[in-house]
Amino acid sequence: MNRLVRAETRRLLRHPLALTLAAMFVFGSLYCAWVSQSMSSHNVTQVRANLDFLPESCNSPRNDPTQKAKCLADVPTQAAGLERIQDRFTAEGVRAAQAQHPVGSLLWTVRLLTSVPGLALLVMLAAFSVAGEWSRGSIVPLLLYESRLSRLLAAKSIAVWVWSLALLCLSAAVTCAFGLLYGRSAYPLPSPGTFGSVLADTSLGVLAGAAVLAGAAAVAVALGALLRQPLRTFLAGMLLLVLVVRTSAAPGLGAWLPGGALADLVGFGAVDGVWDHFWISTDPSTAPVLLRVLPTLALIGLLWFGLDRLNRTRDRA
Secondary structure: OHHHHHHHHHHHHOOHHHHHHHHHHHHHHHHHHHHHHHHHHHHHHHHHHHHHHOOHHHHOOOOOHHHHHHHHHHHHHHHHHHHHHHHHHHHHHHHHHHHHOOOHHHHHHHHHHOOHHHHHHHHHHHHHHHHHHHHHOOHHHHHHHOOOHHHHHHHHHHHHHHHHHHHHHHHHHHHHHHHHHHHHHHOOOOOOOOHHHHHHHHHHHHHHHHHHHHHHHHHHHHHHHHHOOHHHHHHHHHHHHHHHHHHHHOOOOHHHOHHHHHHHHHOOOOOOOOOHHHOOOOOOOOOOHHHHOHHHHHHHHHHHHHHHHHHHHHHHO
């Protein structure tokens, strides 16, 4: 099994489509990091300037004493509104500043990789590298080497998962280099926290993201083995991804469905302008997130069980 996993991983890491998709994600992630830092820095700077200028705005020469007194009376209300906006922009800035941190860049990247852009690339890779082998007939020599299809598909799932982890490390390194060498000076942002707190948050986020990527790889490979046509597999995977996203807001149930569990497990919040707009906020649940992940794991297990049964039926036919 280990030899099979190593062989499949080497083949996938050298696959032209895998290299192309990896390059697309690295540059796309870098662009998102640049946009996020630029917008967050501008918003934080602008709202702070507005707060500082607010009392002085009443000293306009065009204001008579009555207008000036009314303006000064409205200052606390306007300041409270601007402070609420400042809190929201600061939260966005803290998230964006993670891309400028040598450790936090991993957390920033894993959240993008486990959102719709990254999962769509993973589905595309599985569709054309796994289902494509059936359409081209190149699966035959592999089945002659390993007659147990379940072991072969498990090796392919691990290979796709390893590809996603390698992509995570590469993209995070590029994003971190951009943040440290250019982003910090060009786009000043609030501190993401102490090194220890960032390390703890990143460790939990990366572990959760790795688990999500493993599940997504298993589902994508299973779809490829079931449908055995690249385009059909890609369309089915994207429809499934849309279903997961849209059902994450189902009243009273969304937190237990794959989308809601994924969003809470990875730590998507309501302040991320880069990745969170793909996910709809779920109803809060008091149940632990690890418990709410169990239905998703059961669905993945049923998918693989159905795939195994179907292939046994095909073999007997």
